Amino acid sequence: MTQVQHGGSPGNPRRSGGGRGGDRVMVPEADFESYYGRQIVKPAPWEHDIAIYLFTGGVAAGSSLLAAGADLTGRPALRRVARFGSLTSLLVSVGALVHDLGKPSRFLNMLRVAKPTSPMSVGTWILSLHGPFAGVAAVAEIAAMLPARWKRGPVRLLLALGRPAGIVGALTAPPVAAYTGVLLSDTATPAWHSAFKEIPFVFCGSAAAASGGLGLLGAPVAEAGPARAFAVGGALVELATEQQMEKSMGLSAETLHQGRPGRMMRASKALTVAGALGALAGRRNRVVSAVSGAALMAGSLCTRLGVYEAGIASAKDPKYTVVPQRERVDRGEPVRYRS
Template identity: 70%
Template sequence: MSDTLSQTEGRPRRGSGRGGGGRRRRGGERSMVPEAEFTSYYGRPIVKASPWEADIPAYLFAGGLAAGSSLLAAGADLTGRPGLRRVGRLGALGALSFSMAALVHDLGRPSRFVNMLRVAKLTSPMSVGTWILSAYGPFAGAAAAAELVALLPPDARRGPLRLLELAGRPAGLVAAVFAPPVASYTAVLLSDTATPSWHEAYRELPFVFVGSAAAAASGLALVGAPTSETGPARRLAVGGALMELAMERRMEQSMGVTAEPLHAGRAGRLMRAARGLTLVGAAGAALSGRSRVLSALSGAALMAGSACIRFGVFEAGQASARDPKYTVVAQRQRMEREGPARHRPEDPDA
């Protein structure tokens, strides 16, 4: 009898779980079921990582650079800064061409991009983005072509070339209207996926990308435009950098556990480099005045920082998809914050 009692006392009680003792429910009642831990089959990822490669973050960066350059060029055109306008328009066309080349390379065939124009689906960020790019591109190209025509001798600017030159301002203004959507829709495209670190950043990521685009475009202007005309670019550089850094900080605070990949590995190194380069570039832009060397160095730092943040966000998303922790724990945090989803019964009379 005593042996039986000793064996019973030495046996762990049901529901004790790990670390002794189950969870206590509200009111002091002890739960008989230990708290579950996140897991997956053989430690394999729950969410499949995106098949995208380096072409996509390059596309994100170049698209933002193009959009910011068009916006800056339109302002320069309206305020009588021809040098700044020329750099903005030509920079927008060059960045857009590079962006489209990276996108088509990722798609594999140009026809796949054209096929996306067969439908317009407002609930699809990819479809909306395709139409935004298709509307923005021709006007940005026409504005850049007008700048090239203006470089020709006056006798050569006749007929159609003269009309193209006159169309430069209207085309540039229309391109500037499409610039903010071009700069921000890629953030919506990323956050609309199931990739944990991209999806949880959906609130702030568009603002991060817009600020980054403004900083990058200002950096290009500081490198290429006459220093006597770069006053608006310097101010936009500071404003864009502050917006990027502030919203990136807020984004990390709102992401919960899915912000961890932004601080680890290659993504962490890229994000730290982005913050450092952006701060240095913004400070240099504010203090450069008419110094050609300081303006160029500040502009290069701003563009490099913008590229780093796009690649950093991309790498963090890929890392979060490979680790099941960021899928399961993020879902739990969302349930604790918003409550479990409730099934709404269908109306039988509907």
């Protein structure tokens, strides 16, 4: 592949100036491999901690919604699984973010100033608002398991706060599930930015599938109806919006089909389809229900890893930046995307 040096450009070949040889081709049409030997877009400086953060944040959000529904419909076992799952996922999510940042003080520094134009700032505040309510609901669940003689005073108050805290946690859950998609698409990374309309919906569907899968994995089949509906509905949304996302991404959709990102996305689709079908078939079978839930969670994790790694791959190859820009210029459109 030809490297474009100073004076070279893709598109039409360069021709000589005036004179009889004015139409003679001087420089062949070039393909972009690099720009002065450098990448055009710098890949996001994130490790795989961020992919884990994306996944566990979605599970935490979806589980909060599921827990509130289980509480209001009298399904204590499903409520317990969802509340514990939400808090555990939230702690892992924050831990992964702090690990990527390097030290806890950097996370706390993001809370010093609220920047409405920054998805990271808004997301940090949303997560900080959601977390305490999810935590109170989970601690109330632990209090409910204590012997009756201990359920007095502060413990009784904690039990009373469980439902209100769970409801507030559920109300703040959708932004937690969606904002990570906004965070990715707000970057200059070609694969992420070209899918800015669809990624939040893909991530929300993936979060519902994973949290519903957690409910199927941990709750008895007699109480797992809402988890099953949540999981299957989330899987359908995820699969449908993934298809639309690939269509809207243009050239950068290649990264979802090549190398490690391609393997992750193929595994995601296979696990999600198998998990959804198993969830429907295992209505009365505890083992089938649990295996289906695990498949849905694994599929959701593969989705986050695939999208994450596709973005990194698209930033490393300049063609995913240059070729779409050239195509937009040829169509008379702005070179930059407009949200």
